[in-house]
Amino acid sequence: DAGVIQSPRHEVTEMGQEVTLRCKPISGHDYLFWYRQTMMRGLELLIYFNNNVPIDDSGMPEDRFSAKMPNASFSTLKIQPSEPRDSAVYFCASSLDPGQPQHFGDGTRLSIL
Amino acid sequence: EDQVTQSPEALRLQEGESSSLNCSYTVSGLRGLFWYRQDPGKGPEFLFTLYSAGEEKEKERLKATLTKKESFLHITAPKPEDSATYLCAVQADSWGKLQFGAGTQVVVTP
Numbered sequence: 647d648a649g650v651i652q653s654p655r656h657e658v659t660e661m662g663q664e665v666t667l668r669c670k671p672i673s674g675h676d677y678l679f680w681y682r683q684t685m686m687r688g689l690e691l692l693i694y695f696n697n698n699v700p701i702d703d704s705g706m707p708e709d710r711f712s713a714k715m716p717n718a719s720f721s722t723l724k725i726q727p728s729e730p731r732d733s734a735v736y737f738c739a740s741s742l743d744p745g746q747p748q749h750f751g752d753g754t755r756l757s758i759l
Numbered sequence: 760e761d762q763v764t765q766s767p768e769a770l771r772l773q774e775g776e777s778s779s780l781n782c783s784y785t786v787s788g789l790r791g792l793f794w795y796r797q798d799p800g801k802g803p804e805f806l807f808t809l810y811s812a813g814e815e816k817e818k819e820r821l822k823a824t825l826t827k828k829e830s831f832l833h834i835t836a837p838k839p840e841d842s843a844t845y846l847c848a849v850q851a852d853s854w855g856k857l858q859f860g861a862g863t864q865v866v867v868t869p
Contacts, residue, residue, distance in 0.1 A: 689859040745790065
């Protein structure tokens with residue numbers, strides 16, 4: 647079975663540029679989550695969706711971050727403009743329902759120079 | 760404020776040397792506690808879910824237990840392939856939101 651698919655796996659860009667991260671959840675999973683992982687803060691939830699609708703975006707750090715889920719099989723996390731402190735590994739995860747385990751993709755390693 | 764604390768931060772074991780990892784939590788209204796393993800360059804991989812105190816789950820050399828204040832992940836006779844970072848996460852008042860601990864990095868040497 648295909649797991650959660652994220653792209654790109656690595657992204658290096660310069661400060662001020664727009665960055666778009668992509669995620670394809672596991673088919674049939676109604677919940678999609680975006681996380682950020684850093685050495686200092688660990689794994690933090692940014693936002694999650696249920697049936698393509700954002701439910702909780704309280705973890706989104708600033709207005710520079712935005713996330714969309716236009717359909718059940720695709721989501722994006724966008725940073726505009728990007729800053730060096732946004733450098734981290736960004737993970738997408740999906741689950742069947744909120745009490746079930748979340749299954750993670752292999753992440754996008756983002757470096758902002 | 761909800762907190763999830765894992766200890767130790769790092770653990771070095773000889774192959775076959777059993778040990779335990781701790782995850783202590785202070786949350787109101789625990790709905791579930793999740794254990795994951797994470798290999799370098801990979802996303803967290805689900806291991807177990809525990810929902811109530813006294814519950815236990817086993818998978819190969821791993822066994823997870825839960826009390827009202829903490830969870831343990833016991834590794835019995837570990838092998839080098841058990842080397843990974845083990846993360847615990849709690850789901851409290853809000854279904855869906857997981858709060859992760861900082862993880863325990865386990866290295867098993869032959």
